[in-house]
Amino acid sequence: MIAPADVAFFQTHGWFVTRPIVPVTLLDRAMAGLVDHWAGHRDWDLPATSGYADWMPGGAPGTRNNEYLSLQNSDVRALAVFPPIGDFAAALLQDSFVRLFDDQMVCKPPVSSVSAVGWHVDSDYWATCSADEMITAWIPLDDCPIELGPLVVVDASHHGSSQIQSRNLSFHKQDMAHATFAPADALVPMALKRGQVSFHHGRAVHGSYPNTGHRPRVAFAIHMQSSRNHYRPALRPDGTPIRLFNDCLCARDANGLPDYSDNRVFPRLGSGVAA
């Protein structure tokens, strides 16, 4: 399904775009799931009502973010576990399989000047992960031309992003001008057609510009961990322990530490794996 040249491309550039691989029915179903979620419907409840992003009607204008929907909504889950996505991710990481780690549905309302997603590195949010090999699939639910504010990845930035002062980067910043770490020709917009998927390496710098178009831009990001990833304790600069929301979702291992291989929360993704 994936050629060695594609894997080499990903290793060099830190991103990869597929041909259309996701059926329209699955994309529509995920959109319906999001609308149901905003209407208050839950197929499954999370063990806490805070500690993760969960935009609801009446929330802040601009970028809307709903995390862990695959653990709350069966229609969104169907997209998260669509086997070719996990297969591509494992192939790009040269791994035998990947597991889910987190997911987020990111919606930008039409013509919204405050709908950027600031430059960031996904792995900077996952200090408790032992592996550098994390990968994200980014899937717009509809055609996503440039005016809708598609994901923009800084080419080859996964090689050097640990040199960037990560405290200057944040998903929540609206100021996109400060891409001082990247020449303009290194910014690669993922303007995709419906059904296409883009992948980016967990250490790739990326963000997205505001939606200047006249319809919402809705995209689902599936964050996946390498089969070798496990929990490792991590501290903030002030010495306090870092706790991800994931850590309160999953089981504990024999040492009492969060078990990032808990199939209930972090299922294996790809073909040949029960959803």
Ligand SMILES: O=C(O)CCC(=O)C(=O)O
């Ligand atoms: O949808 C976006 O603009 C941002 C998504 C993102 O940060 C990601 O896919 O890791």
Ligand SMILES: [Fe+2]
């Ligand atoms: Fe991201």
